[in-house]
Amino acid sequence: MEEKETGRLEAFSDGVFAVAITLLVLNLHLPDALKDDNLLRRELFAQWPAFAAFVTSFATIGVMWINHHRLFTHIKRVDTPLMLLNLLLLMLIVFVPFPTALLAEYTVQPDQHLAAFLYCGTFIVLAICFSLLWRYASYKNRLLDKKADPEAVQAITRQYRFGPLFYLVAFGLAWIYVPASIAANLLLALFFALPGRKPPHTEPGTLSEQGE
Amino acid sequence: MEEKETGRLEAFSDGVFAVAITLLVLNLHLPDALKDDNLLRRELFAQWPAFAAFVTSFATIGVMWINHHRLFTHIKRVDTPLMLLNLLLLMLIVFVPFPTALLAEYTVQPDQHLAAFLYCGTFIVLAICFSLLWRYASYKNRLLDKKADPEAVQAITRQYRFGPLFYLVAFGLAWIYVPASIAANLLLALFFALPGRKPPHTEPGTLSEQGE
Amino acid sequence: MEEKETGRLEAFSDGVFAVAITLLVLNLHLPDALKDDNLLRRELFAQWPAFAAFVTSFATIGVMWINHHRLFTHIKRVDTPLMLLNLLLLMLIVFVPFPTALLAEYTVQPDQHLAAFLYCGTFIVLAICFSLLWRYASYKNRLLDKKADPEAVQAITRQYRFGPLFYLVAFGLAWIYVPASIAANLLLALFFALPGRKPPHTEPGTLSEQGE
Amino acid sequence: MEEKETGRLEAFSDGVFAVAITLLVLNLHLPDALKDDNLLRRELFAQWPAFAAFVTSFATIGVMWINHHRLFTHIKRVDTPLMLLNLLLLMLIVFVPFPTALLAEYTVQPDQHLAAFLYCGTFIVLAICFSLLWRYASYKNRLLDKKADPEAVQAITRQYRFGPLFYLVAFGLAWIYVPASIAANLLLALFFALPGRKPPHTEPGTLSEQGE
Numbered sequence: 004m005e006e007k008e009t010g011r012l013e014a015f016s017d018g019v020f021a022v023a024i025t026l027l028v029l030n031l032h033l034p035d036a037l038k039d040d041n042l043l044r045r046e047l048f049a050q051w052p053a054f055a056a057f058v059t060s061f062a063t064i065g066v067m068w069i070n071h072h073r074l075f076t077h078i079k080r081v082d083t084p085l086m087l088l089n090l091l092l093l094m095l096i097v098f099v100p101f102p103t104a105l106l107a108e109y110t111v112q113p114d115q116h117l118a119a120f121l122y123c124g125t126f127i128v129l130a131i132c133f134s135l136l137w138r139y140a141s142y143k144n145r146l147l148d149k150k151a152d153p154e155a156v157q158a159i160t161r162q163y164r165f166g167p168l169f170y171l172v173a174f175g176l177a178w179i180y181v182p183a184s185i186a187a188n189l190l191l192a193l194f195f196a197l198p199g200r201k202p203p204h205t206e207p208g209t210l211s212e213q214g215e
Numbered sequence: 216m217e218e219k220e221t222g223r224l225e226a227f228s229d230g231v232f233a234v235a236i237t238l239l240v241l242n243l244h245l246p247d248a249l250k251d252d253n254l255l256r257r258e259l260f261a262q263w264p265a266f267a268a269f270v271t272s273f274a275t276i277g278v279m280w281i282n283h284h285r286l287f288t289h290i291k292r293v294d295t296p297l298m299l300l301n302l303l304l305l306m307l308i309v310f311v312p313f314p315t316a317l318l319a320e321y322t323v324q325p326d327q328h329l330a331a332f333l334y335c336g337t338f339i340v341l342a343i344c345f346s347l348l349w350r351y352a353s354y355k356n357r358l359l360d361k362k363a364d365p366e367a368v369q370a371i372t373r374q375y376r377f378g379p380l381f382y383l384v385a386f387g388l389a390w391i392y393v394p395a396s397i398a399a400n401l402l403l404a405l406f407f408a409l410p411g412r413k414p415p416h417t418e419p420g421t422l423s424e425q426g427e
Numbered sequence: 428m429e430e431k432e433t434g435r436l437e438a439f440s441d442g443v444f445a446v447a448i449t450l451l452v453l454n455l456h457l458p459d460a461l462k463d464d465n466l467l468r469r470e471l472f473a474q475w476p477a478f479a480a481f482v483t484s485f486a487t488i489g490v491m492w493i494n495h496h497r498l499f500t501h502i503k504r505v506d507t508p509l510m511l512l513n514l515l516l517l518m519l520i521v522f523v524p525f526p527t528a529l530l531a532e533y534t535v536q537p538d539q540h541l542a543a544f545l546y547c548g549t550f551i552v553l554a555i556c557f558s559l560l561w562r563y564a565s566y567k568n569r570l571l572d573k574k575a576d577p578e579a580v581q582a583i584t585r586q587y588r589f590g591p592l593f594y595l596v597a598f599g600l601a602w603i604y605v606p607a608s609i610a611a612n613l614l615l616a617l618f619f620a621l622p623g624r625k626p627p628h629t630e631p632g633t634l635s636e637q638g639e
Numbered sequence: 640m641e642e643k644e645t646g647r648l649e650a651f652s653d654g655v656f657a658v659a660i661t662l663l664v665l666n667l668h669l670p671d672a673l674k675d676d677n678l679l680r681r682e683l684f685a686q687w688p689a690f691a692a693f694v695t696s697f698a699t700i701g702v703m704w705i706n707h708h709r710l711f712t713h714i715k716r717v718d719t720p721l722m723l724l725n726l727l728l729l730m731l732i733v734f735v736p737f738p739t740a741l742l743a744e745y746t747v748q749p750d751q752h753l754a755a756f757l758y759c760g761t762f763i764v765l766a767i768c769f770s771l772l773w774r775y776a777s778y779k780n781r782l783l784d785k786k787a788d789p790e791a792v793q794a795i796t797r798q799y800r801f802g803p804l805f806y807l808v809a810f811g812l813a814w815i816y817v818p819a820s821i822a823a824n825l826l827l828a829l830f831f832a833l834p835g836r837k838p839p840h841t842e843p844g845t846l847s848e849q850g851e
Binding site: 011012014015017018019021022023026029083086087090093094097098100101104105108109112114115116117118 | 649650653654656657658660661662663664665667669672674675676679680693694697698701702704705708711832833834
């Protein structure tokens with residue numbers, strides 16, 4: 004039986020994901036003391052871009068955690084390049100609250116797109132990092148479990164191949180209409196929440212997926 | 216022996232609970248430099264709603280963690296819908312510091328109820344999320360330990376059935392008198408801290424509960 | 428072999444300790460842009476109470492973590508009262524950054540003692556909580572490992588008996604001279620960092636301590 | 640088979656590393672509402688020292704985590720001095736966001752070096768702490784795994800011997816030109832990311848390294 008070496012790497016990554024995802028709440032600003040409930044309600048509704056950005060970033064980081072979890076059910080060994088790639092990925096996760104806050108503040112200006120570019124750009128780079136990490140670990144099964152299901156591995160590779168391209172579409176939408184770009188990011192989070200489909204001609208013997 | 220797959224999901228959730236519960240302290244504001252102890256004491260006493268909200272939110276998040284822990288002593292398997300339901304639950308946990316801060320600021324205004332509505336409303340949705348997560352996992356023992364004690368499972372189901380309704384009462388109280396609503400939330404935290412009672416006619420053979 | 432049930436309780440507590448101890452750094456304030464290094468140096472030196480409070484609180488929370496770790500090498504089972512006592516203890520740990528910030532701001536005023544009282548008072552209540560938690564868990568070996576070394580258990584009980592009293596002395600010193608009280612808290616952290624001494628007539632057979 | 644006692648120490652340390660590394664993002668300041676994208680772009684570019692300090696500190700803390708992980712693949716036992724040395728190390732890790740913020744604010748002033756001294760000084764003390772921790776644990780294999788590879792142990796000792804000196808060079812560069820000193824710190828992070836080289840005459844039988 005092969006021992007799993009990735010325990011502490013996963014624990015540290017879980018911690019970073021958990022802190023970064025929780026810091027997002029600091030982007031929701033408390034309205035100054037207002038005299039009645041109507042003013043407070045109006046003030047809260049005016050903050051809708053902050054809430055939309057909070058939900059989108061939370062969903063994106065959360066789903067990226069789900070993907071990190073999925074990759075490391077197959078990765079069993081650790082080496083220095085993997086730790087550095089993982090660190091790069093975590094640096095971008097930690098960075099997310101900053102473009103989220105920018106987006107929340109600048110999304111209401113109809114002629115401003117820079118915040119949305121930075122926001123989508125961060126996710127493009129994150130998708131590339133995920134791709135690199137997976138390619139490095141899965142190349143010739145370098146760091147994978149020797150018993151890893153080849154079809155499950157291939158399904159992840161297929162799903163990740165076009166990840167950065169999908170985020171590029173969201174980036175493009177930011178040029179036209181920022182709220183549409185936020186919605187596209189939310190949809191992409193949903194897409195990556197689902198596990199990659201296996202190649203179509205391999206239905207028999209898919210038992211190994213159920214525990215994923 | 217059945218392997219437990221939920222390790223990393225629990226570790227990530229523990230991290231999010233831990234960060235969210237600790238961020239509550241940032242809602243306690245430092246009084247500006249005051250010239251003597253009497254002024255400082257008065258200033259600190261005037262902040263009582265912030266302290267009450269801190270204690271109530273800490274107790275609620277803490278007890279929700281206890282319940283999360285209780286559910287996952289029975290849940291042994293993980294699938295994508297469970298991860299998404301768990302993520303939704305965590306998003307609401309992460310959100311709690313925001314309505315807590317709102318409540319702390321607006322609870323002293325006798326004619327303002329909106330902050331308390333938002334506060335209690337968050338807990339209603341959280342109670343619904345817990346119910347959904349448990350129902351999904353326990354439906355036909357989908358994701359539960361095969362050796363899970365059916366009575367312990369049923370006790371949780373019974374306790375959670377009325378959870379959202381109880382929080383609705385606290386919501387109603389916010390309409391009448393906000394501090395009463397905060398007290399009701401504290402009482403509800405205490406109620407959910409206790410494990411659900413098992414059906415009355417099954418006293419013999421309750422050995423399986425003691426380790427829970 | 429007895430299974431350890433406290434894994435998740437420890438993980439959640441580790442998370443809370445880790446976040447609370449790290450939030451202490453937010454109490455160190457950045458001086459506003461100053462024109463030369465001499466002004467900056469003076470400004471940083473003027474902040475010495477903030478640094479002293481940072482070090483003292485870090486040492487105290489850190490040593491309380493060491494003690495939590497020590498207790499849970501013996502505690503093997505979990506029940507609802509233990510979880511609630513642990514939650515109470517964590518609430519006070521989470522609260523520590525607030526009196527630390529107060530102390531940092533008010534320690535320089537020679538005639539102000541309230542911040543130091545609140546600071547030392549928090550530690551008294553924390554010491555009481557530790558005592559209660561240990562007494563509850565160790566009473567008739569309720570939740571301890573069946574193979575727990577009785578002398579190691581007794582050594583902890585002895586050390587904790589006077590813990591609250593020691594912190595009361597630091598509280599008393601705050602009445603006379605605040606910096607002396609901070610120094611006393613630092614010394615107490617060091618005292619509790621060391622494991623309790625075993626009863627003097629039991630030197631033979633102390634092998635079981637070395638791994639602690 | 641020797642049981643590993645360091646589980647909780649590693650979990651707590653992982654938590655502290657994760658929170659400290661994530662708090663670095665709070666040093667990136669949101670520009671005030673600006674009327675057009677050109678102003679925003681200029682404002683963000685003007686913040687380059689904050690971004691450079693973010694990346695450098697993230698890399699340094701991250702690589703220090705990798706080193707902590709590397710040490711604890713060999714350390715198997717825990718005693719009180721090790722816990723205190725580890726606590727000292729964590730206190731410095733927690734402190735890093737403060738000099739990072741200072742550096743970000745003062746690096747643009749050509750005649751100010753104090754912030755860079757404090758920044759590099761923190762890393763010198765951190766390097767000394769790592770050295771002390773490793774020397775204490777590895778002295779006569781005090782706390783190491785009995786099966787620890789002597790060559791891997793020696794490789795770490797060799798790499799750490801000059802660690803503080805290397806950081807002293809970065810400190811010296813801060814005297815001359817602050818950005819060069821930041822770059823030197825980044826390079827040092829990269830150097831410590833790589834595992835220490837084993838003594839040259841021991842190429843045969845290096846199989847034990849691959850799993851590191």
